[in-house]
Amino acid sequence: MPRSFLALQGTASPFFSRLADALRERGHSVRRVNFCGGDLVYSGAGEVWNYRGKPADLPTWYAKVAQTGDFTDVIMFGDCREVHRHMHPVSQAYGLSVHVFEEGYVRPNWLTLERCGVNGRSRLPRDPAWYLDQHKVMPPIPVSNSTGYNLFDRAFHDIRYRAANTLYAARFPHYRSHRPRGGFFEYSGLAVRALRDRRHHRDAEQATRELLDAGHAYYIFPLQLNSDAQIVVHSPFDGVRDAIDRVLNSFARHAPSGSWLVIKNHPLDTGLIDYRRHATKLARELGVLDRMRFIDAGHLPTLLEHARGTVVVNSTVGLSALHHRSPLIALGTAIYSMPGLTWQGSLDNFWQHGEQPDMHLYQAFLDCVVHHTQINGDFYTRTGIAMATAGAVRRLEAAAHA
Template sequence: MTSPRTFLLLQGVCSPFFFRLGQALRSRGHRVFKINFTGGDWLYWFGQPAWSYRGSRKDLGPYLADQYRRYAITDQILFGDCRPIHRPAIELALACGVRTHVIEEGYFRPYWVTLERNGVNGYSSLPKDPDWYREVGKQVPEYRQGRSFSHSFNIRAFHDVLYHLAGFYNPLFFPGYRTHAPVNAAVEYLGYIRRLPTLRWHRKKDDQLLADILRQGTPYYLLPLQLSSDAQIREHSRFANMAGVMEHVLASFAAHAPGGTALVIKNHPLDAGLDNYPRMIRRLEQRHDLKGRIHYMETGNLGELLRHASGTVTVNSTVGLVALARSCPTMALSNPIYNIPGLTYQGPLDAFWREGEKPSGRLFRFFRNTVIHTTQVNGGLYSRDGIGMLVANCLPLLEAEHSPLEEIG
């Protein structure tokens, strides 16, 4: 057992995970404090004592510094390092000698969750040196898919709706809070209500489209769309949204891809349908004279698409990791953790269409094992058994003086 520490929990995920984590830390002799920023935070803290921050973002730094000092905070835990309330908290903690533990959706889903110190994704401390992974990869265990647990979209959706319903009272009880999301939750829900019932029809149509492409023997590249609202697009790429990504990729495809090849564009499974992608794509087809070469899928079997694709173009989606695992040539348009020589294509997009090469299977195995060993925790954020597993597996990492990545050096 390590010496008792004092943990401060900031904004968490839309689930009981932070509550159960706080309980577990207390049971191990640590002091735990919580700051609620929204009605959803308050709801999912289940009536336990907590501070409520009602001020503005500009006053948050002095408030946090005072709490750090007054209560001798040693560690803070937060979900998502790109939220406006979390960026200044991370920078302040570094200056004050407070450890920051960032939790985020896993790099290797669905049975892993990311836990890193100070930052994840674009702010991750993971190196980009392939030789480092080749060396470290020989020392770490071989990881499989992780222990499984129940998980479903319905459980996640239930927690999300409940969290945002509680946010209805934010103007009254948390007047200084401004959401990090660019789209109002109610607008997103209306989009889902309209889109979800159509997916069964789209799935049949998309499966038939892929079967037709394979039967005709048409070589194709895959462009998996991300959510325009995702921090990975807004904070860690040069694109404002998916419209800009498609404009960039289709212009390059039209000018440089081999004749007779096609581009399959697959929508994100959690897209709310607020943007009319088919209309955007038709306009781009006409602008770049690509009629008949662009295929849009609302759903689509990702595994089958990657298995037959000549290459995958992504900004920084975790689909890139799935593509690498399936030995599919991959181009990253920003700088995700897997944008490493030997894994992704390092030249310009214009050349990728003809020069993209398969990733090194050996390097990817070393990379995957190392990333899981240093940053991934087996468990889930939403279901009861997934949360229980995640809490138990997080505790030794939160209590450790040095993170697994720091231990490896």
């Protein structure tokens, strides 16, 4: 049966407009909502609404839209943005199906599409037995095809989106981005980081070589982006610095005396917050500066392969750690945080007692996640968008019959 989709804010790319076109070709109706200039330039053909009101008025506006009975489904990118979070209770009240896109749980070459929510809002069970039972009857998981994903395409669309936000700011006077800093500051920070990239890789390679050659037992703590909803919404921390404080204090007091801690910065961190300085100052105060290494680059698979354990908040690096059989603890809400995969005790006890994951459970979990939530494609390249559109249409139509 034909469905009627209300498309809220999408990616900073043509993906949502391509998806809308494909759904219309299949006989469905789609109406997009633009909240800012970036949405406007990527809205494509078809019917649109330009929402110019205040965020506080969105619950009432969404309710009026839902009351018309014109829509059966809602699609959005990310479920924690200010323009999206008000839709969840409205959709429940009026029986609308919500479909949330997000970057892939499994990377590269995959993106996420789930009913109701993603990450901390995901409806994926946290029961190991469910994954083991599902795995017995599940069809084989197809091998992913390369999408040609690259940072150049992503940066191009992001810059265009941000420029349109500035150009059309007067048309959307109450819009505030979910990102805390403007594009100029973020890209300035990334430019400075790019200039230091060669030195960062050289320093990280030297630190890794020293650790491995000396045979030091070490733990790795990969950082996340401070503005990521995974930190802001789905973790107990006020920010990444707060997470560093928690991990370093616990390491200093409870980790084996001869062990080291490697803190690896996020590859897209803009440098606007100096995590290296913060971690170095605290490590000195705690008396563990000689056992802490902060790196801005490095070959993550090598680091994970030889680590005594991995500490994450809820990063997708957790799945890579499981792949490399590294003992793992998740300090926030993560889809993979369950008995058999992650340490279920305290961080203080993890340093001494963390255990390797059950690899049979890991494979069952990974296959189920791909089967139920992942689509081969990406949001930014021409090839990746075409792949993602075809896969999303199949998944959305199948959801209507579920």
